[in-house]
Amino acid sequence: MTYSSLQKFGWSNVFFQQLSFDEICTEGTLEQIFRITAIHRNRVEAMGANGESSIICGAEFQPLSQHLAVGDWVMAEAAHEHHRLVRIFEPKNxxxxxxxxxxxxxxxxxxxxxxxxxxxxxxxxxxxxxxxxxxxxxxxxxxxxxxxxxxxxxxxxxxxxxxxxxxxxxxxxxxxxxxxxxxxxxxxxxxxxxxxxxxxxxxxxxxxxxxxxxxxxxxxxxxxxxxxxxxxxxxxxxxxxxxxxxxxTPGMRELQLYDAEQGLERVFHSIVELSQQCRYNNCTHAEEPGCAIQAAIASETITQAHFDNYLKLLKEEASQKRRAEGAHAVKHYYRDYFKKVYSGRKDQW
Ligand SMILES: Nc1nc2c(ncn2[C@@H]2O[C@H](COP(=O)(O)OP(=O)(O)OP(=O)(O)O)[C@@H](O)[C@H]2O)c(=O)[nH]1
Ligand SMILES: [Mg+2]
Ligand SMILES: [Zn+2]
Missing domain, CATH: 3.40.50.300 (P-loop containing nucleotide triphosphate hydrolases)
Structure with a gap:
């Protein structure tokens, strides 16, 4: 069996390149490669060169939903009748x-x-x-x-x-x-x-x-x-x-984007381009004279709804970012705090 037997499951060079020379030379590496098809609490189901398998995931991969997703490629070694997760290939996306x-x-x-x-x-x-x-x-x-x-x-x-x-x-x-x-x-x-x-x-x-x-x-x-x-x-x-x-996938009631600035720029590219033609650099596209976006809405080149949605999504994006940065700052505060407490104790000892 060769690596090409995994191609029909979506395997490509992107993943092959992540194998070390040793791994490629070692017999049995191919049989340790799987693509995840379903995720449960502490195990996943996956497809490999020899068919389907159940893969047990250790504590270092918990909670699974934050480390892994359906479609990921992983390496797992044989453990009794199952497999045990060893590592996750860097995904394309x-x-x-x-x-x-x-x-x-x-x-x-x-x-x-x-x-x-x-x-x-x-x-x-x-x-x-x-x-x-x-x-x-x-x-x-x-x-x-x-x-x-x-x-x-x-x-x-x-x-x-x-x-x-x-x-x-x-x-x-x-x-x-x-x-x-x-x-x-x-x-x-x-x-x-x-x-x-x-x-x-x-x-x-x-x-x-x-x-x-x-x-x-x-x-x-x-x-x-x-x-x-x-x-x-x-x-x-x-x-x-x-x-x-x-x-x-199960139906989503709402899709809240996360870190999707470039995606928004692509979808709303006409607005992004228009905004560069506004008379003032800092135009808020509200009531300023010479606003290219307001002109485009007036001439029905773009709709007010399209522009409103852009503003709404940008606002959501900004507040997500603030929240993420806030969580990051809290984490650092506590890390520094514990470091200080710990080093203080060391001095006393
Ligand atoms: N008339 C008609 N009914 C359709 C069509 N496609 C789906 N349906 C019906 O729409 C209903 C919902 O279809 P599902 O395929 O279960 O919808 P889903 O998007 O998978 O829903 P979730 O699994 O809840 O996310 C079913 O009763 C289907 O028979 C279609 O092209 N025409
Ligand atoms: Mg469905
Ligand atoms: Zn403007």
Whole structure:
């Protein structure tokens, strides 16, 4: 067996280069390499050259959700019938957000982010702008997918708004319309990894089932009682026959960005460029004369909503940063404090 047997799981040179010469020369190294498919409390499930395995993770990797994500590559040595985690390969990217006030890793080593939304009241351009910023921040190609076009009688309304996003890859489809999913095959090269994200109920798991003939639980259409609902509860990666890795994620109520300044600049590049044309360097784009942004809004080149969302996300970003810096400062204060106390004691001894 050679390292190329891992390629269909997304292995590439980026990870191979992280092996030491000794490791490459040692027999059995290949069998110690795995890609994480699911994360539990103190163990993970993973795929390797010899198939699936359960990997136990020691205390140094706890809490797992802060060290590891679905899609990460790891090394693990055999331990009885399981494996034991040894180290984590530096990822190509690790997608993060803020959840309950703390940074949370959602997934790692992605090539495409399929941002799923549906042609109904769930649709929200501002929410899509957040997902686009997330993808751009981590250098992942975003693909915006509008589902449920079969039960929408105002499709133009949604398509018009999607157009205003200025995203490169946009697809409108329905699992009930044969052929409408065909365009998505453009993103399915062997070894690529796709994660689906979006609100609950937009049809992520249904779309995966339709594309890959899988059998993921989806929300049954039983509006009258909640018992038939099968919402996705765990992030899960699985490999398809065509060599594509798919990550299904539970619906997010809100996506709070974390450290996504560059992503925001990409999504709101027209505003960033306009702001350089304002008469005053320190223009606040409120009521100053010669403000290029206000002029663009007046001439309907950009919408007020687009600009408002930019300001909102920038503000969120700044407050996240302040909070993170605050936590950092507290940590340093205590570190210095204990150092002082400790060295004081040493003097007494
Ligand atoms: N008419 C129609 N219904 C769809 C389509 N796609 C999904 N649905 C329905 O929408 C509901 C929700 O679909 P899911 O695939 O479970 O949604 P999800 O995004 O995975 O939801 P979470 O797992 O909660 O995040 C189900 O009842 C699907 O049958 C579509 O293209 N057309
Ligand atoms: Mg689901
Ligand atoms: Zn201005």
């Amino acid at each position: 690790r997608v993060r957000r803020i959840s309950n006030g703390l940074p949370q890793v959602i997934a790692a080593n992605l090539d495409y982010l399929w941002i799923v939304t549906s042609a109904n009241e769930e649709f929200n351009v501002k929410r899509l702008e957040r997902y686009l910023a997330l993808a751009h921040e981590f250098d992942i190609t975003p693909v915006v997918i509008l589902t449920k076009t079969d039960i929408c009688d105002d499709l133009e309304h949604y398509l018009g708004q999607l157009d205003s996003l200025g995203a490169d890859n946009v697809h409108a489809l329905s699992v009930n319309t044969p052929g409408s999913l065909d365009a998505l095959s453009a993103y399915m090269s062997e070894g690529s990894t796709i994660a689906l994200m979006g609100s609950s109920g937009v049809g992520k798991s249904t779309l995966i089932n339709a594309m890959f003939h899988t059998d993921l639980a989806t929300q049954a259409i039983r509006e009258d009682d909640a018992h038939g609902r099968h919402t996705t509860t765990h992030r899960e990666l699985f490999f398809c026959d065509n060599g594509v890795a798919i990550i299904d």
